[in-house]
Amino acid sequence: MNKTLMTVKGYVTAIPRSVDARQARVAIVQDDVEYRIVPRGAGVDLDDEVSVPVEVTGILEEEDGTKYLTVRGYKILEDDSWLEE
Numbered sequence: 252m253n254k255t256l257m258t259v260k261g262y263v264t265a266i267p268r269s270v271d272a273r274q275a276r277v278a279i280v281q282d283d284v285e286y287r288i289v290p291r292g293a294g295v296d297l298d299d300e301v302s303v304p305v306e307v308t309g310i311l312e313e314e315d316g317t318k319y320l321t322v323r324g325y326k327i328l329e330d331d332s333w334l335e336e
Contacts, residue, residue: 255311259286259320260328263300273319279307286311286320294322304328 261281275287288294309322
């Protein structure tokens with residue numbers, strides 16, 4: 252399994268917990284790609300930030316076509332002007 256450090260900007264969205272093998276409750280969506288947040292460390296805090304624009308840095312792993320992000324750190328973005336980039 253390949254692990255890559257990356258930064259993702261997007262909105263936090265809730266996902267049904269029952270559908271995820273790793274018990275992810277939220278995901279970040281960037282450019283129509285869903286990154287499920289592993290509920291460990293700083294990723295746990297994102298459960299309370301649904302619909303908020305964030306920039307997340309973490310370790311990306313892909314398993315059976317699903318992208319998982321283990322969050323190392325994040326910041327809440329004050330506006331969504333980054334969408335126009």
